[in-house]
Amino acid sequence: MLDSTRDGLVDRLSAYDRVVEVGIGHDPALARALAEVGVAVTATDIQPRAVPPTVEFVVDDLTAPDPEVYADAGAVYGLNLPPELHRPAVSLASEVAATLVFTTLGGDPPVVPVDREPLPTEPLFVARR
Numbered sequence: 352m353l354d355s356t357r358d359g360l361v362d363r364l365s366a367y368d369r370v371v372e373v374g375i376g377h378d379p380a381l382a383r384a385l386a387e388v389g390v391a392v393t394a395t396d397i398q399p400r401a402v403p404p405t406v407e408f409v410v411d412d413l414t415a416p417d418p419e420v421y422a423d424a425g426a427v428y429g430l431n432l433p434p435e436l437h438r439p440a441v442s443l444a445s446e447v448a449a450t451l452v453f454t455t456l457g458g459d460p461p462v463v464p465v466d467r468e469p470l471p472t473e474p475l476f477v478a479r480r
Contacts, residue, residue: 352430355471357381360428363452363468363475365390367425371449373413373440374429375400381430382406395420413439421447429453437463441478451478 361384364370368391372382375394379402382392386405394402395411402408409420413436421427427444429436432453441463444451453476455461465476 352378352380353472356473357384359470360475361385361388364426364428367450369393369424370426370428371395371421371424372428372430373411373443374432374436375402375408376430377401378430379403379406393420393424413443416443418443418447421449424449426450426452431456434459434462437461437478444478445480452476453478 357380360381364385365388370385370390370392372394375382375396382394383403386392393407393409395409397412399410400408411417411420421443427449429440432440432455440451454473461476464479466479468475468477
């Protein structure tokens with residue numbers, strides 16, 4: 352992720368006290384940057400991942416999530432979220448009354464209704480409620 356994109360995401364997500372990143376994978380850069388500006392960050396993935404000590408990590412499956420992990424989050428976000436996870440992410444965010452924002456891999460369009468916000472190198476998708 353380019354620094355300018357990360358910085359744009361930090362600007363957007365730092366409006367929330369607590370966020371959850373779904374499917375953190377091997378790149379905790381955004382989670383780390385959010386924690387550095389005082390946002391409480393929980394990261395999830397279907398298998399254990401290394402995250403900075405300032406980021407809480409929970410093994411969780413977005414297709415069968417534990418709502419307690421997300422309960423107090425103002426936003427749920429995913430980077431390069433594949434189309435097959437858009438609907439489960441919308442359902443989860445709706446269930447816990449959180450905003451869902453995500454990016455996709457290059458050519459993958461969102462498969463749920465969204466509003467688009469510009470980032471330096473790609474759009475940020477905000478799921479409509």
